[in-house]
Amino acid sequence: MDLDQDLVVVGGGITGLSVAVHAARLGLRTTLLEAGPLGGVSTQRSGALVRTHYADRTSAALALRGLELFEGFAERYGGPSGFVATGFAYVPTPQERDDGSLAARVAMLAEVGVETTLLDADGLRRIDPSVDVSDVGVAVHEPRSGYADPALTTATLARAAADAGARLLPRHRADALVRDGGDHVVGVRASAPDGGAWTIACGAVVLCAGTWSASLAATAEIALPLRPTAVKLAFVERRVPHHLTVIDAPNGTYLRPEGAGATLVGRRTWTDEPLESPDAPLPQVDGAFLADAAARLARRIPSATGAPVAGARAGMLDMTPDGLPYVGPVAARPGLWLCCGWSGTGFKTGPAVGEALAEAIAGRVGDPAWLGSFGLERAPLTAGVRSPH
Ligand SMILES: Cc1cc2nc3c(=O)[nH]c(=O)nc-3n(C[C@H](O)[C@H](O)[C@H](O)COP(=O)(O)OP(=O)(O)OC[C@H]3O[C@@H](n4cnc5c(N)ncnc54)[C@H](O)[C@@H]3O)c2cc1C
Secondary structure: EEEEEEEEEEOOHHHHHHHHHHHHOOOOOEEEEOOOOOOOHHHHOOEEEOOOOOOOHHHHHHHHHHHHHHHHHHHHHHHOOOOEOEEEEEEEEEEHOOOOOOHHHHHHHHHHOOEEEEHHHHHHHHHHOOOOOOOOOOEEEEEOOOOOOOOHHHHHHHHHHHHHHEEEEEOOOOEEEEEEEOOOOOEEEEOOOOOOOEEEEEEEEEEEOHHHHHHHHOOOOOOOOOOOEEEEEEEEOOOOOOOOOEEEEOOOEEEEEEEEOOOOOOOOOOEEEOOOOOOOOOOOOOHHHHHHHHHHHHHHHHHHOOEEEEEEEEEEEOOOOOOOOOOEEEEEEEEEEEOOOOOOOOOOOOHHHHHHHHHOOOOOOOOOOOHHHHHOOOOOOOHHHHOOO
């Protein structure tokens, strides 16, 4: 099969499906190639926190648009995302609390339009008596944030993309980018489940393939510094009916309610386990990790003390050197666009980045300002601005 398309999206996780639905709705002839089943790899293992507390303005603005899209998901995309607005608290480290960076961040977030308040321990207790921040004495609260369901979200986006006319091809692998003999990327070589190889000619290609984006970019001699990294999370039996979604910086965890009776607890650290390749098997979640996760949870939600662990999973992140994604056109390869390197925070922004990227590819807007700050050519930011999950 040879196709002539406006846009080929590589990857059928939340970012690729979101680009596809928005591009098709703008009238772009769009084909999405997904090597496995639709729904993604990282996406299906995501903690799926939806919050707007970020340290950089660009990410905060994108997360805020993401939150708006999750709040109106059914109207916009025609189906559920499982979004639950639990409310969210960011518990800072003592250093952030004392050096002025937390207060400055909250002021920046307010300027961006995020609804957020700095509370003392009693103020947060009045909102959620089960979360104890008396050790730090302050927390940042967001009333609208919460979490969503990755499987429901991607199923709805896939249906919406197909309804809008996008051609979704699960179990079709992109093997290489095709150039015009010069710098322009003008197509994709792909293989079908029966092994058949074919080429799709197109005006633009966007790589939404997580860490695998690096090997595809390499076929057009573009180096993407993406590092596949394993992370783990645990499910601990919940003894309160519900609680806030929390990023707990002093304890290095993030947590949220899961289903009827559990709390999901993830580790938040920059020294997670690097993998040799994105195809390497994920590590087992061992007893030491589970005991540690449960103990850290109990320090923040005391009712969890001694609660049994009900399950666990590992997942993979596509880490960049500065923890910010690569989004936008590649100047050295006209026709090639990136949407990868989400570094553990790409679920909440998935719908918003698809919307913005599709508009940019369709030429509806000039480069939105944020595309520059997520460009491949940027100077890497310092560690201080990174915001996991
Ligand atoms: C444990 C864990 C917890 C997380 N928690 C949060 C959180 O709380 N909040 C948050 O916002 N984010 C979170 N994240 C991060 C978030 O889930 C990811 O950033 C996001 O899902 C990335 O989506 P994606 O579509 O870019 O990638 P993926 O879902 O990985 O999709 C990429 C797709 O590309 C396909 N692909 C690869 N190579 C090819 C090829 N050659 N041809 C065709 N297809 C190909 C893959 O099969 C895959 O389906 C978490 C991630 C993990 C693992």
